Amino acid sequence: MESLEQIKIRLEAAVPGAKLEILPNESPSGQHSLLLDNAHAVALARFLRDDAQLRFDYCSNMTGVDWPDTEITSKVKVKKVIDGVEKEVDEVTKTARPGFLEGVYHLYSMAMKHGPLILRLRTGNRKDQVQLPSFTPVWRSCEFQEREVYDLFGVVFDGHPDLRRILMWDEFRDHPMRKDYSEPDDYEYEPTPHDDVLEKSKRHQAAKGTL
Amino acid sequence: MIEEGLKNELAKQGVVLTTLQELYNWGRGNSVWPLSFGLACCAIEMMAASMAKWDIARFGSEVFRPSPRQADLMIVAGTVTKKMAPQVVRLYNQMPEPKYVIAMGACAISGGPFKQGYNVLKGIDRLLPVDIHIPGCPPRPEALLHALITLQKKIEIEALTGPNRPRHLDADAPSEFPVPQFGEHDIVPAMNPLLWKPTQVVR
Numbered sequence: 001m002e003s004l005e006q007i008k009i010r011l012e013a014a015v016p017g018a019k020l021e022i023l024p025n026e027s028p029s030g031q032h033s034l035l036l037d038n039a040h041a042v043a044l045a046r047f048l049r050d051d052a053q054l055r056f057d058y059c060s061n062m063t064g065v066d067w068p069d070t071e072i073t074s075k076v077k078v079k080k081v082i083d084g085v086e087k088e089v090d091e092v093t094k095t096a097r098p099g100f101l102e103g104v105y106h107l108y109s110m111a112m113k114h115g116p117l118i119l120r121l122r123t124g125n126r127k128d129q130v131q132l133p134s135f136t137p138v139w140r141s142c143e144f145q146e147r148e149v150y151d152l153f154g155v156v157f158d159g160h161p162d163l164r165r166i167l168m169w170d171e172f173r174d175h176p177m178r179k180d181y182s183e184p185d186d187y188e189y190e191p192t193p194h195d196d197v198l199e200k201s202k203r204h205q206a207a208k209g210t211l
Numbered sequence: 212m213i214e215e216g217l218k219n220e221l222a223k224q225g226v227v228l229t230t231l232q233e234l235y236n237w238g239r240g241n242s243v244w245p246l247s248f249g250l251a252c253c254a255i256e257m258m259a260a261s262m263a264k265w266d267i268a269r270f271g272s273e274v275f276r277p278s279p280r281q282a283d284l285m286i287v288a289g290t291v292t293k294k295m296a297p298q299v300v301r302l303y304n305q306m307p308e309p310k311y312v313i314a315m316g317a318c319a320i321s322g323g324p325f326k327q328g329y330n331v332l333k334g335i336d337r338l339l340p341v342d343i344h345i346p347g348c349p350p351r352p353e354a355l356l357h358a359l360i361t362l363q364k365k366i367e368i369e370a371l372t373g374p375n376r377p378r379h380l381d382a383d384a385p386s387e388f389p390v391p392q393f394g395e396h397d398i399v400p401a402m403n404p405l406l407w408k409p410t411q412v413v414r
């Protein structure tokens with residue numbers, strides 16, 4: 001399989017105007033992924049499927065990730081003059097990053113026996129811009145998995161032929177896999193809870209007045 | 212009532228005495244037909260219990276009925292998700308009296324490993340009157356057979372008349388229970404307060 005950089009260059013040539021970015025993965029597996037822009041995503045996907053050298057004919061997995069609003073701290077070493085002596089000091093900068101939802105696709109080629117190629121798509125935010133283009137018209141195997149991501153994360157897939165909830169019932173309003181979801185407080189606590197459950201149990205007892 | 216010792220003595224002489232109640236309960240207790248449905252991994256153990264090695268037929272319960280109209284016993288074998296809970300209650304309501312419920316496994320009695328999840332009912336006893344609870348994840352087939360024998364003992368001593376008579380002989384007792392609806396965050400109602408009365412944990 002070509003390297004991710006080569007694939008990126010070929011994609012940019014094939015789909016003019018497409019904005020692509022390689023997202024590095026620092027873990028030992030080193031599975032770097034390709035971030036696609038939503039406007040050109042379907043055209044890019046079709047190219048990946050139909051190109052004679054790539055032929056990614058199988059989307060094995062489609063999943064979602066919720067990225068809530070966070071602050072990113074980065075440390076930069078800067079030279080500063082303190083008390084007349086030049087020293088190397090860590091300068092900490094904090095940048096707020098607004099949250100978004102992500103769709104992650106794992107592609108393989110049955111014909112060429114290579115893969116995986118990991119694609120990512122990102123929504124504008126987590127509230128009102130939660131649309132992503134659907135890849136179901138390109139790979140049929142995405143259909144149920146995109147429905148699952150719609151159900152559990154609340155990503156709306158434009159162009160999906162049958163976007164309904166798949167695990168929870170239709171009347172359900174929440175998206176349980178979002179980080180800020182809180183499940184119904186409907187279970188009995190063991191007598192000796194600990195960690196997160198201890199916190200929950202305290203909240204539960206305070207609400208019921210049995211603390 | 213006949214005295215137990217006298218009865219045994221007469222039986223040795225070939226005279227069998229019984230009561231209508233005993234005869235009735237003996238017949239019912241040894242032909243408990245379960246409803247044939249399973250919800251998760253526990254159902255695999257239930258199936259094993261009906262196969263040759265454990266052979267639930269020894270206790271008269273091999274006739275797993277595919278229709279609730281013909282079943283006497285509902286074995287809730289497995290995880291009851293909130294999406295499935297209304298259907299489970301509906302099946303119970305469709306069973307004719309007398310009917311019994313065995314909650315098999317950690318999931319069916321309390322939510323089990325999914326207790327803190329958002330999509331699993333925390334025990335079928337919140338919606339249905341459970342006669343026998345079997346702990347275990349999954350319980351072995353022997354445990355299911357033990358539950359069945361326990362249920363048979365319970366049936367054996369049911370009185371036909373009087374204030375302690377079972378629900379199916381009491382015209383005022385309910386034989387159907389409300390089917391929960393799908394709500395926006397949970398099933399509504401999440402439990403039946405007439406059935407589910409948890410003991411208060413003293414800390």
Ligand code: SF4
Pocket residue numbers: 251252253254288289290315316317318319323324347348349350
């Ligand atoms: S109690 Fe354990 S074995 Fe039984 S259904 Fe639940 S998870 Fe499966």
